[in-house]
Amino acid sequence: MATDFLDALLRARRPVVMELKRRDGAGRDLFAGRPLARLVAAYERADAPCLSVVTGHWFGGTVDMLREVRSLTGLPLLQKDFVTRRRDLDRAVELGASAVLLTARLLARASLDVLVAGAVERGLTPFVEVATRAEVRAVPRAGECVVAVTNGDIASRERAPADLGRSAELLGDVVATGTPCPVSASGISGPADAARLLRGGYRGLLIGSELLRAGDGLPSWLAELDRLRQAA
Numbered sequence: 212m213a214t215d216f217l218d219a220l221l222r223a224r225r226p227v228v229m230e231l232k233r234r235d236g237a238g239r240d241l242f243a244g245r246p247l248a249r250l251v252a253a254y255e256r257a258d259a260p261c262l263s264v265v266t267g268h269w270f271g272g273t274v275d276m277l278r279e280v281r282s283l284t285g286l287p288l289l290q291k292d293f294v295t296r297r298r299d300l301d302r303a304v305e306l307g308a309s310a311v312l313l314t315a316r317l318l319a320r321a322s323l324d325v326l327v328a329g330a331v332e333r334g335l336t337p338f339v340e341v342a343t344r345a346e347v348r349a350v351p352r353a354g355e356c357v358v359a360v361t362n363g364d365i366a367s368r369e370r371a372p373a374d375l376g377r378s379a380e381l382l383g384d385v386v387a388t389g390t391p392c393p394v395s396a397s398g399i400s401g402p403a404d405a406a407r408l409l410r411g412g413y414r415g416l417l418i419g420s421e422l423l424r425a426g427d428g429l430p431s432w433l434a435e436l437d438r439l440r441q442a443a
């Protein structure tokens with residue numbers, strides 16, 4: 212079953228999930244005093260197909276942030292948190308999310324099965340984050356999931372440097388799962404990285420820190436991505 216999150220990403224001219232994350236892995240503030248309303252408006256003006264809201268406290272998030280973003284926009288929202296129980300899925304629905312992060316690294320195989328099925332039942336897109344070939348191959352019902360290769364290092368709470376080579380290495384296996392939407396997430400540090408990943412075969416990207424740091428330069432950051440994608 213397709214959901215609005217997956218559909219929006221697949222239909223997008225520029226398939227970048229734009230993230231709202233209060234702090235990066237090193238604890239540095241990313242909002243720079245800007246209220247959520249301003250950040251959401253900037254992402255909407257930039258034609259974001261959907262947004263990601265980090266509610267996990269590691270990155271300074273709260274569920275109230277998601278509630279507030281829901282009240283500010285009609286765009287499909289991904290809740291980024293460490294979901295481990297079915298009740299977290301009910302909460303995501305109550306908060307108005309359309310997709311939930313499921314981190315393969317943190318979930319036993321049986322739990323991942325239960326949570327993917329539970330998400331689909333509730334009309335949520337499972338956004339399954341993977342970091343190894345074994346994790347990619349074990350994604351259940353991948354045809355109904357976004358399968359997102361993370362370039363970051365969850366074990367170190369993203370304090371270790373990102374490795375974009377991982378996205379390149381795992382793309383073939385991700386496509387082989389049958390997911391309609393292979394995504395590369397985390398540590399994408401400029402339009403050149405982003406263009407390379409999309410031209411290499413990813414159907415979507417998830418970018419947080421760099422878009423937030425771009426500030427008023429967001430439109431030119433994205434225009435440069437468009438230009439590089441076309442200049443094949």
Ligand SMILES: O=P(O)(O)OC[C@@H](O)[C@@H](O)c1c[nH]c2ccccc12
Pocket residue numbers: 230232265267270291292293312340361363365396397398399417418419420421
């Ligand atoms: O800010 P970046 O490097 O563009 O990364 C975004 C995103 O992938 C990252 O926020 C993230 C990856 N896994 C998570 C789990 C929970 C919260 C957040 C995350």
